[in-house]
Amino acid sequence: MLSLLAGALAATLLLPSAAAIPVHRANGSVTNPSGLTVDGSGHTILNSVSAITYDYGVNIGGLVSFTVGAVNGSNNFIGIGFSESSFWIAPDGSDATQNVGLDEILWYPVDKPGNYSVDNAHQRGGFRYLSLHHNSSGSVALSSVTTNFTAMPHYADDAMRDYTGYFHCNNEQLNRVWYAAAYTDQLCTIPSTSGNSLVDLLANDSSIPTFWYSNSTLTNGTSALVDGAKRDKLIWPGDFSISLPGVFLSTNDQYILKLSVAQLFAEQNASTGQLRYAADTLHPGQPAGQFFTGLNQVYSYTYHMYNLLALNNYYIYSGDIDFLRQNWYRFNFGLNYSLTSVDSTGLAFVATNATADWLRVGMGAHNIEANSILAYTLTRAMNLANAVGDTSQNARWQSYYDNIVSAANELLWDESAGLFTDNQTTTLHPQDGNSWAVISGVANNTRAATISSALHARWGPYGAPAPEAGTTISPFISGFELQAHYIAGQPQYANALMEYMWGDFMLDDPRMTNSTFNEGYDVSGALHYPAYADDARISHAHGWSTGPLLALTNYAAGLHVLNSSTWLVQPQPGNLTSVEAGFTTAIGTFSATYSSGNGSTAYSFQTPPGTAGTVILSGISGSLRSSNGTLVPLVSGMAKNVAGGNWTLVASSGSMLGGNGGMNGSYAGGSGSSPKPAPYTGGTTKVSASVLALIVAACALML
Numbered sequence: 001m002l003s004l005l006a007g008a009l010a011a012t013l014l015l016p017s018a019a020a021i022p023v024h025r026a027n028g029s030v031t032n033p034s035g036l037t038v039d040g041s042g043h044t045i046l047n048s049v050s051a052i053t054y055d056y057g058v059n060i061g062g063l064v065s066f067t068v069g070a071v072n073g074s075n076n077f078i079g080i081g082f083s084e085s086s087f088w089i090a091p092d093g094s095d096a097t098q099n100v101g102l103d104e105i106l107w108y109p110v111d112k113p114g115n116y117s118v119d120n121a122h123q124r125g126g127f128r129y130l131s132l133h134h135n136s137s138g139s140v141a142l143s144s145v146t147t148n149f150t151a152m153p154h155y156a157d158d159a160m161r162d163y164t165g166y167f168h169c170n171n172e173q174l175n176r177v178w179y180a181a182a183y184t185d186q187l188c189t190i191p192s193t194s195g196n197s198l199v200d201l202l203a204n205d206s207s208i209p210t211f212w213y214s215n216s217t218l219t220n221g222t223s224a225l226v227d228g229a230k231r232d233k234l235i236w237p238g239d240f241s242i243s244l245p246g247v248f249l250s251t252n253d254q255y256i257l258k259l260s261v262a263q264l265f266a267e268q269n270a271s272t273g274q275l276r277y278a279a280d281t282l283h284p285g286q287p288a289g290q291f292f293t294g295l296n297q298v299y300s301y302t303y304h305m306y307n308l309l310a311l312n313n314y315y316i317y318s319g320d321i322d323f324l325r326q327n328w329y330r331f332n333f334g335l336n337y338s339l340t341s342v343d344s345t346g347l348a349f350v351a352t353n354a355t356a357d358w359l360r361v362g363m364g365a366h367n368i369e370a371n372s373i374l375a376y377t378l379t380r381a382m383n384l385a386n387a388v389g390d391t392s393q394n395a396r397w398q399s400y401y402d403n404i405v406s407a408a409n410e411l412l413w414d415e416s417a418g419l420f421t422d423n424q425t426t427t428l429h430p431q432d433g434n435s436w437a438v439i440s441g442v443a444n445n446t447r448a449a450t451i452s453s454a455l456h457a458r459w460g461p462y463g464a465p466a467p468e469a470g471t472t473i474s475p476f477i478s479g480f481e482l483q484a485h486y487i488a489g490q491p492q493y494a495n496a497l498m499e500y501m502w503g504d505f506m507l508d509d510p511r512m513t514n515s516t517f518n519e520g521y522d523v524s525g526a527l528h529y530p531a532y533a534d535d536a537r538i539s540h541a542h543g544w545s546t547g548p549l550l551a552l553t554n555y556a557a558g559l560h561v562l563n564s565s566t567w568l569v570q571p572q573p574g575n576l577t578s579v580e581a582g583f584t585t586a587i588g589t590f591s592a593t594y595s596s597g598n599g600s601t602a603y604s605f606q607t608p609p610g611t612a613g614t615v616i617l618s619g620i621s622g623s624l625r626s627s628n629g630t631l632v633p634l635v636s637g638m639a640k641n642v643a644g645g646n647w648t649l650v651a652s653s654g655s656m657l658g659g660n661g662g663m664n665g666s667y668a669g670g671s672g673s674s675p676k677p678a679p680y681t682g683g684t685t686k687v688s689a690s691v692l693a694l695i696v697a698a699c700a701l702m703l
Contacts, residue, residue, distance in 0.1 A: 021054050022057075023054060024053040024054060024055035024129060025089065026052045027050060027051045028051060030047070030052050032044050033052050036144060043143055046139060047139040049134065051131055051133045052132050053131040053132075054129070055128065056127075056129070057128070058516075059128050059516040059541050060126075060127065060147060061126050061230075062150040063123045063148045064118045065115060065145070066080075067113075067114070067142065068110055068113050068114055068141065069113055069142065069143035070141040071111060071139075072141075076110045076134070076136045076138045076139075077135050077136060078108050078110050079106060079134075080105065080131070080132060081094045081131035081133060082124045083095040083128070083131070084230060084513055085512065087527055092105070092209060094127075094131075095537070096537035097210075097230060098200045098212065098537065099203075100206050100533060101203065101534065102210065102536055103211075104210060105133055106122055107135075121213040121215040121285070123194055125187070125190055125194070125197075125214070125230050125231075126516070126540060126541045128514075130145070130147070150194070151190060153190075153191045160186065163182065165252070165582060165583035166582055166583075167549075167553060167557070167579075168578075169556070169573075170577050170578045173499045174552060177498050177499075177507065177548045178548060180502075181546035181547075181548050182250035182251070185246050185250060186250075188227065190223065192224050194233065195217065195218035195224060196233055197231040200212065214233050216285040217282040217285070218233075218235060218279070219262070219282070221255070223256045224256065225244070225253075225260045225543065226543070227239045227539070227542060229516070230540070231537065234278050236278045237279075238358055240309075240310040240543075241310070241544075242476065242544050242545075242547050243543030243546055245313055245550045246550055249583045250549060254318050254320075258323060262323075263280075263282075264279050264307050264310055265307065265311070267280050273330075273334045274299060274337055275304045277299070277300045277356055280292060280295075280296075299353055299354045300355075303356065304334065304338060305334075305377045308334050309376075311327055315387070316561055317585050318585060318586050319585070319587045321388070321564065324384065324388060328384070342404075345366060346407035347407045347411070348367075350363060350364045350366075351364070358469075358477070358544075359531035360432065360468045361468065362422055362423075362428065362468055364423065366411065366424055367433065368436075369430060369432040369433035370433075371408055371442070372442045373440070378398075378404075382398065387563055408420065409442070409447075411424055413447070414429065419454050428467055428468060430466070431466040431468065432474075435451075435483070438484035438487050445488075445489075448484070448487060449488045451484065452485050455481055460523050461525065462524070463497070463523075465523050469530060469531065475542070475544070475545035476544035478497065479545070479546070482497060482498065482547050482548065491555065491575075494556075495575060513540050516541035516542075517540075517542060517546060518539060518542060518545065519538060552581065553583060556571070556572060556576060556581070557582075558572060559591070559592055559605070562613070565612065566612060567607055569615045569616070570615070571617070578596075580594075588607070588609065592606075593605075596656065599654055601651055601657045602649065602651075603651075609644050611643075612641055612643055614641075614642065615642050617638075617649065619637060619656055619657055620655045622634055622649060624642065624647045625647065626645050626646065626647055627646040
């Protein structure tokens, strides 16, 4: 049976702590295939050339062991294969970690009864399906198969369920999406010594299964937050723009985030200030892979800035001023390196040697994505400067910001499309650059709303396209699009996109894990990521795809942390009629509860004592009442300098919350609409938010 040593993260727990693991498939001669499941008894016997695949129901990861009860004949071997998706269950391999073919099956000679275990270098970080193969004329009787769950190794088994954040609303699909995002980030928190799966990128024969392992050391601690559970198992700064806030908002795992951000800054170029495309390893493992030889020569203009934003986001949620001060020189050095690319137009010109990005194409020149990220980084830099008491460059940075905003709107805005072009040499309108233009403030309120509507109009049946990457749908970039819709004052678009792209497709499609989010796919709905030559290598647990967690907590519930002492409460539920959310960090506890109906709005929130912030309740007249009875009036739906504490809205009769966007935004209402993924038939069962809240501590198939 499968032992789920975990508990409820949601208010109601629908399943017991142990659940049956079904046999997904048996091939060849398998005696008593269900013997190892909770409903079975006795040994499962693999005869001759045969195999059996078990379905864990959710994506898991760890070290696999099996116990042999009896052996008949000679030259018996048991092989272990893995797959995150049912699409890649194969007789001759596992799904892929390299860029060609399949990963090899792990074969173990079995000549006598006993216990057999996978070595640490071959712990598989992500798999839903576990296959056991037999390839001789004899037979092997198995009495148990066990997976030791290895994600979040610095947490006790019974502590992985202890979320410090939560979310619930009247849309069950969005609840499932939030908890799946949180679980994805947990699965991407791996042992520090199990990093770097990119060890055979020179393989080029798809007919031969590829060797694989992961044994590089990533941080100076027990763990690391990486891009994907299966691969690449590396610290990528771009991914951190989504996954790092998500971890703070769900588990508040500050320890692992500090270790990982420290590693990003550990090898900053001492001459130029350049930061790495991906963090290097502390120890490359044996034998060392080829990946870092080439990586050391790569400069990414955008990922360089994502390093800076990782430090910003870490400080915002942790309030760790000592860590910020320790790295303030590095931050300044890195930002000023970015500014050396700004030319006489006022825009940064991305040189041909700096175009590496998230595997999009066409990066370069006066690129709208790169310039919008630079503009946003400048605003964060000025806030951090205030925190450390070093504002000597703020006026200079503000000037750079103003020039970027002016030049981008003059040179790159396409009025007929209602979108920015990628650069001055193309008519392509990218998803990444337009989303970032809204987030950064490069687009004013009017153009932000126009961009939001134009992006919404491009949606297909499987999600929001990223034409800058061919026929790609990128959950990573779509996470930024979610934020853009909220900021533009159109939260109904964000809600709709999360429901059908992340929920209806990425959770409910039978090829998916029903528990975690994959890194990308094709606009046709095919499990094909155009950037890869090998579809089997797509990661189905990728932290950069967890944008809905941040979107729902920060925007729908309205809980924005601006720095260690300041916050913004600005709920944008859109067409949701009830929202509850909260999280706790070192700064304190933030929570909010919203409901609407019968022509009225109810809202209450909690922020930490000793902090202060602004409350924006668009369309609401009335006041805020604190737990001690203090009343603060709302002026045009806004109250400033509100002290931290517990507050409840006292709304005037008939006041209804609008979907306001940014600080100066306004929203008149409306309801979201979206296409739906093509229907499918199959045996995949939905996992509720409560089930997704169960974090696997030990997974065992046993008698």
